[in-house]
Amino acid sequence: MDTNKNSYTIIYSTVMVVVVAALLAFVSMTLKDRQQRNIDNETQKTILSSVNLVPDIETAADKSAYVQDQYNKYITPLVFNTKGEKVEGEAFKVNLSEQTKLIKAAEALEGEARAKALENVKLPLFQCKMDDGSIVNIIPVYGAGLWGPIWGYIALQSDNETIYGATFAHKGETPGLGAEIATTHFSKQFEGKKIYEDGVFTSVIIAKGGAKPDTVNEVDAISGGTITSRALETAIRSWVSLYSSFLGQNK
Amino acid sequence: MNKEIYKNPIFKSNPVTVLVLGICSSLAVTVKLEPACVMALSVIAVTGFSSFIISILRNTIPNRIRIIVQLVVVAMLVILVDQILKAFSYEVSKQLSVFVGLIITNCIVMGRIEAFALGNKPIPSLIDGLANGAGYGLVLVVLAFFRELIGSGTLFGHQIIPLSWYVKNGGFYENNGLFILPPMALILAGLLIWAQRSIQKDLIEK
Numbered sequence: 001m002d003t004n005k006n007s008y009t010i011i012y013s014t015v016m017v018v019v020v021a022a023l024l025a026f027v028s029m030t031l032k033d034r035q036q037r038n039i040d041n042e043t044q045k046t047i048l049s050s051v052n053l054v055p056d057i058e059t060a061a062d063k064s065a066y067v068q069d070q071y072n073k074y075i076t077p078l079v080f081n082t083k084g085e086k087v088e089g090e091a092f093k094v095n096l097s098e099q100t101k102l103i104k105a106a107e108a109l110e111g112e113a114r115a116k117a118l119e120n121v122k123l124p125l126f127q128c129k130m131d132d133g134s135i136v137n138i139i140p141v142y143g144a145g146l147w148g149p150i151w152g153y154i155a156l157q158s159d160n161e162t163i164y165g166a167t168f169a170h171k172g173e174t175p176g177l178g179a180e181i182a183t184t185h186f187s188k189q190f191e192g193k194k195i196y197e198d199g200v201f202t203s204v205i206i207a208k209g210g211a212k213p214d215t216v217n218e219v220d221a222i223s224g225g226t227i228t229s230r231a232l233e234t235a236i237r238s239w240v241s242l243y244s245s246f247l248g249q250n251k
Numbered sequence: 252m253n254k255e256i257y258k259n260p261i262f263k264s265n266p267v268t269v270l271v272l273g274i275c276s277s278l279a280v281t282v283k284l285e286p287a288c289v290m291a292l293s294v295i296a297v298t299g300f301s302s303f304i305i306s307i308l309r310n311t312i313p314n315r316i317r318i319i320v321q322l323v324v325v326a327m328l329v330i331l332v333d334q335i336l337k338a339f340s341y342e343v344s345k346q347l348s349v350f351v352g353l354i355i356t357n358c359i360v361m362g363r364i365e366a367f368a369l370g371n372k373p374i375p376s377l378i379d380g381l382a383n384g385a386g387y388g389l390v391l392v393v394l395a396f397f398r399e400l401i402g403s404g405t406l407f408g409h410q411i412i413p414l415s416w417y418v419k420n421g422g423f424y425e426n427n428g429l430f431i432l433p434p435m436a437l438i439l440a441g442l443l444i445w446a447q448r449s450i451q452k453d454l455i456e457k
Binding site: 012 | 315320323335338339428431
């Protein structure tokens with residue numbers, strides 16, 4: 001057979017593409033549930049680690065089952081809007097990247113229009129009932145880092161202004177520099193910091209050159225990771241500020 | 252069957268140290284042993300099966316779209332590997348991130364298809380692909396061994412250097428941070444090539 005004919009080439013490539021596409025679609029469908037479970041499990045682990053509730057993760061025989069148990073035991077997911085009202089929805093399924101886009105778009109507007117646009121933003125909140133009965137609210141933060149998205153969870157003590165714990169993650173920040181935000185020695189600094197000062201929202205300042213010792217809301221930035229540090233500061237500020245009415249209400 | 256097919260790529264014509272193919276990914280994924288091993292297995296699977304499939308199809312492939320057909324086959328296998336890793340070994344797939352996808356661009360894969368699979372029967376092609384993947388994997392594992400041991404003091408995540416040796420615990424030892432960074436992988440690869448050339452004198456250019 002002449003394999004150089006045009007018709008042969010076209011038929012050959014068509015058949016090939018259809019066969020390959022069918023195979024890949026089939027594999028993707030079969031593995032989808034498993035993959036989603038892995039991703040969800042990872043998110044649950046990140047949420048729990050912001051309140052230090054996965055202490056035995058390294059020694060647990062079945063890590064994902066352990067995370068799942070801890071999550072079901074402690075966390076109640078809720079969704080709010082910027083007015084502090086509870087809205088329908090599953091906190092876990094809220095797409096943070098899409099919400100961040102909405103926030104960005106709203107922040108470009110002024111006055112009334114801005115408040116109106118922000119009302120559409122869905123704010124997931126993970127309420128964690130600690131062993132001693134106190135409620136810790138966990139707020140997600142999300143933003144653009146230097147090379148890709150960065151995100152994290154900030155847990156607030158029951159006074160709703162002192163940080164209980166925090167954890168951060170990133171897609172692909174520079175190893176050894178920006179990527180350090182995911183380490184515990186960075187996130188540990190956030191414990192005990194205050195995001196409100198005399199009732200005014202101050203957020204957390206990630207201070208280049210080091211936190212001043214007499215402040216209650218400054219942490220050390222990462223040397224050589226200025227852009228990531230700044231991006232994280234912006235992400236925390238813009239996300240946590242949206243919870244203001246909720247946090248005020250629940251005081 | 253000719254034993255050279257599977258003996259050569261491991262050492263004598265190793266794709267990384269002799270042909271200098273696939274250097275980029277061997278710098279990127281060799282910080283820790285575990286991802287390096289998974290990456291090695293992934294590449295072995297892709298090189299082996301892509302050579303095998305192309306060799307079966309070799310007489311039917313229209314010459315004008317030869318490279319495209321090869322790319323489709325390789326890309327399909329890489330996506331399969333990526334999907335399987337995401338489903339069954341999520342932690343490792345996160346560490347490997349884009350580099351699994353980048354196996355497509357690994358010169359070894361296309362190189363072996365063009366140079367061997369297009370002109371040989373399926374079984375020798377399969378062996379040739381697997382052996383070349385293994386040659387690449389071997390270099391990966393050797394690099395990762397030194398980088399993880401000296402850079403982090405661990406192997407497969409287990410502490411090897413006693414903790415009491417470290418300066419922070421009152422000892423004298425400190426991990427060498429340079430080993431975690433890509434440049435050190437390049438230097439180590441260079442040392443490997445040097446070692447191989449001093450053993451195998453016929454590689455030295457006149």
